[in-house]
Amino acid sequence: MATRLPGTDVVIVGLGAAGGVAALPLADAGLDVVGLEAGGRLTRRDFAPDELRNNMRGWPFSVQKCAQEVPTLRRSRSDTAVQGTGHPMMNAVGGTTLHYWAQSWRLNPWDFRVVSATTERYGSSRIPEGSTVEDWPFGYEELEPYYDRVEHEIGVSGQAGNVNGRPDPRGNPFEGARTREYPMPALRWTGFLDRMASSARSLGWQPFPGPAAINSRPYQGRSGCMYHGFCNRGGCHVDAKNSPAVTTIPRAEATGRLTVVTHAHVRRVETDNQGKVTGVTYVQGREEFFQPARFVLLASYTYENVRLLLMSKARAYPIGLSNNHAQVGRHYLSHHQGAGVTALFPSDLHAWYGLPAQGVAVDDWADDNFDHGALDFIGGGNLWVYSDRRPISAAGMNTFGLAPTWGSAWKAFVRDNADRTNSAYIQKTTLPYDSNYMDLDPIVTDPLGDPVVRITAEYKQNELAVADFLQDKMERWYREAGAIKVTRGGLGGQMGVSTHAYGGTRMGDNAETNVVNRYGLSHEVPNLGILGASVMGTSGARNPTLTAQALAWRTAAHLASNWRSIVE
Amino acid sequence: MADTKPQLISRRSLLRSAGAVGAAAAAGAKGSPAATASSHESQLTPTGEQTSENKQPRYIFEQLTADEAELLEAIADQLIPEDDLGPGAVAAGAVTYIDRALGGALSESRDAYHSGLAAFDRYCRSSRDAPFLELSHIDQVSVLIDVETGAATGASTGFTGSSASFFSMLRSHVLQGTFGDPFYGGNQNFVGWDLIRYPGVRTSVWPRLQTQLEAGELSPNHRSAYDSEYFEKAVVRTATKGTYHGD
Numbered sequence: 001m002a003t004r005l006p007g008t009d010v011v012i013v014g015l016g017a018a019g020g021v022a023a024l025p026l027a028d029a030g031l032d033v034v035g036l037e038a039g040g041r042l043t044r045r046d047f048a049p050d051e052l053r054n055n056m057r058g059w060p061f062s063v064q065k066c067a068q069e070v071p072t073l074r075r076s077r078s079d080t081a082v083q084g085t086g087h088p089m090m091n092a093v094g095g096t097t098l099h100y101w102a103q104s105w106r107l108n109p110w111d112f113r114v115v116s117a118t119t120e121r122y123g124s125s126r127i128p129e130g131s132t133v134e135d136w137p138f139g140y141e142e143l144e145p146y147y148d149r150v151e152h153e154i155g156v157s158g159q160a161g162n163v164n165g166r167p168d169p170r171g172n173p174f175e176g177a178r179t180r181e182y183p184m185p186a187l188r189w190t191g192f193l194d195r196m197a198s199s200a201r202s203l204g205w206q207p208f209p210g211p212a213a214i215n216s217r218p219y220q221g222r223s224g225c226m227y228h229g230f231c232n233r234g235g236c237h238v239d240a241k242n243s244p245a246v247t248t249i250p251r252a253e254a255t256g257r258l259t260v261v262t263h264a265h266v267r268r269v270e271t272d273n274q275g276k277v278t279g280v281t282y283v284q285g286r287e288e289f290f291q292p293a294r295f296v297l298l299a300s301y302t303y304e305n306v307r308l309l310l311m312s313k314a315r316a317y318p319i320g321l322s323n324n325h326a327q328v329g330r331h332y333l334s335h336h337q338g339a340g341v342t343a344l345f346p347s348d349l350h351a352w353y354g355l356p357a358q359g360v361a362v363d364d365w366a367d368d369n370f371d372h373g374a375l376d377f378i379g380g381g382n383l384w385v386y387s388d389r390r391p392i393s394a395a396g397m398n399t400f401g402l403a404p405t406w407g408s409a410w411k412a413f414v415r416d417n418a419d420r421t422n423s424a425y426i427q428k429t430t431l432p433y434d435s436n437y438m439d440l441d442p443i444v445t446d447p448l449g450d451p452v453v454r455i456t457a458e459y460k461q462n463e464l465a466v467a468d469f470l471q472d473k474m475e476r477w478y479r480e481a482g483a484i485k486v487t488r489g490g491l492g493g494q495m496g497v498s499t500h501a502y503g504g505t506r507m508g509d510n511a512e513t514n515v516v517n518r519y520g521l522s523h524e525v526p527n528l529g530i531l532g533a534s535v536m537g538t539s540g541a542r543n544p545t546l547t548a549q550a551l552a553w554r555t556a557a558h559l560a561s562n563w564r565s566i567v568e
Numbered sequence: 569m570a571d572t573k574p575q576l577i578s579r580r581s582l583l584r585s586a587g588a589v590g591a592a593a594a595a596g597a598k599g600s601p602a603a604t605a606s607s608h609e610s611q612l613t614p615t616g617e618q619t620s621e622n623k624q625p626r627y628i629f630e631q632l633t634a635d636e637a638e639l640l641e642a643i644a645d646q647l648i649p650e651d652d653l654g655p656g657a658v659a660a661g662a663v664t665y666i667d668r669a670l671g672g673a674l675s676e677s678r679d680a681y682h683s684g685l686a687a688f689d690r691y692c693r694s695s696r697d698a699p700f701l702e703l704s705h706i707d708q709v710s711v712l713i714d715v716e717t718g719a720a721t722g723a724s725t726g727f728t729g730s731s732a733s734f735f736s737m738l739r740s741h742v743l744q745g746t747f748g749d750p751f752y753g754g755n756q757n758f759v760g761w762d763l764i765r766y767p768g769v770r771t772s773v774w775p776r777l778q779t780q781l782e783a784g785e786l787s788p789n790h791r792s793a794y795d796s797e798y799f800e801k802a803v804v805r806t807a808t809k810g811t812y813h814g815d
Binding site: 049053226348395407412415 | 646647648649651653656673709712716739740743744746747748749751752760761763764765766767769770771772773775777778781782793794798799800801802
């Protein structure tokens, strides 16, 4: 029997990128908040510069809750799903933001209105067949103040390209107008990044430094980045990576309104006979607790948000909470970020120190920034060249057919070339389709006996065409910079378990095709809200975290200022 | 595909003729440029006695048997040989690394090592009529090519799954043991990092230091992450297998 705890105003399930941000405006508004987090607390002393532990052994993901609930995967309904080999997310106060790359992009205006913009420019026939893509219920302008707020609350470094409509050639010419500069200048570049930027300009492209939730100088009493090279899958040893764990969560705790409960494994959202949620049941150690709350905010990442809803059946919600329109799990997509391009250069790139958020971006081939009239796809990709290298992976480099993979000739090759490769990260427009979705696996469970998520999804023709197009552009860029060899990854097939997983509880005005409304509140359950990329209906061509955080702040602010009408 | 450049003297035959003296003496006999590696190397000599110039206690294998360790060293010595460019996987302590890891983070691979090395040995005996340690350099290379390409797969060998997947696992662990942080028992005397010219683990890299690196003026600092007391030594009990973008 679960122990019933004292009630609270709001319970947040998951204190990661989204939940960790939402806690602050709620606490600031005087609401009592309980934050339930499946992981524990880590400090900067936990983040050793240790490639073997962090990158080879996957320390951030090991020995934790989500490692035990890895989704099963299949390409289509007729296939048998097989459980994935690992879960990329981290359970901890701060969640995956502890070890993420911290690229903190705003979506571009086109991403909010893919359907109407495509229809206006090319005709409605250009929306790929089978896609369930919709315009967002609002445009970029609506989210701009929340982007701005989060950028300043957590700290984002970058170079503005458009402040109040005034273009700045140092920044991204395609970004939506922002009301002010970034709170910090962009992270520094290396000689190689300077060279790549210069080569992009010779091609007539417009390179710029990308935005990062990493201090380029001391900010809010925390250190600037030390560029030590272990940021990728590593936490920051000087707290320069602006996770909610070192920004919004401690600030919310300082109000006295946020109580953080660690190692809390939430299993069900409970519902009364009127269809309102009453709180959540969680397991901590071997004990079960019921945390009553007047409002429940799910912020446990795309897979777990969907799983919790589908497992929380009730009389009012017989096929899952907030699922009477059978939309939970629909419109799933994992960002097409594979199909990379790797280059070999004839001299050292000096990339041993740096971080993946330190780099040069090109947006000329993203979104609808170029004419698609004669092309067979919509959307595009962001080209990202960054500085990131560690010794084991460097020694394990692709030999480009120039050397064997072991022996003395290999040894001579890696001695010369370990610091001469670069792999581009190309994030591409990925659309939702009717045949790509999540549900509960009929067979595979976690150790508590709860079913894991089953993902049925694959990249379609539009994604493959974008990938092919972008690889051409990237190869051209590397060649322009002097690369002597260039290789390409496969164009993509099945969608895997991803750090960029979107949909499943999509946001939109139409309750027939969306789970939450324009404020992130359930269309069906009066006191349930959902945070994270699971509410996003389009991916854009860039990392989702800042958008998920801006949406989380917006939902929390809406909830706080309409508290009485929503809850009473 | 693989390196077939013959060595004048097979390292293994040298080792064998040196008998119990072990890898350290062999390295010395070949005039290893990393003389310091030799004094460290007795730790990973699985069965040999200590040489007089070695004061450190030899490493005692805990997961691998003496025969398995000897075979694994011979394989590692082919994958990353000691040669004119300097020490290889054996001097780095890659097999020490693997043995230690099999007792912890790589414990799930223990059976794959026991059965894989046994299958490897069976394959050598059935296809080349001799154990790997007694084969010539060229024959050792050709066996490894068979294993790497999956050609050694088959009922007679007993590889569970493809021999290529065994090779791939072995190669990745030899790389970890040669180029990983010395804290884990490999990369002894930083021979792996020196080979690929990695300038070292640092906790702060100011612009001036990056400038020095780009000017070719930065010397390796030869430090382990855990030389600093600042960092907690978290242990991974079982490694995850997936590969993901890190963001």
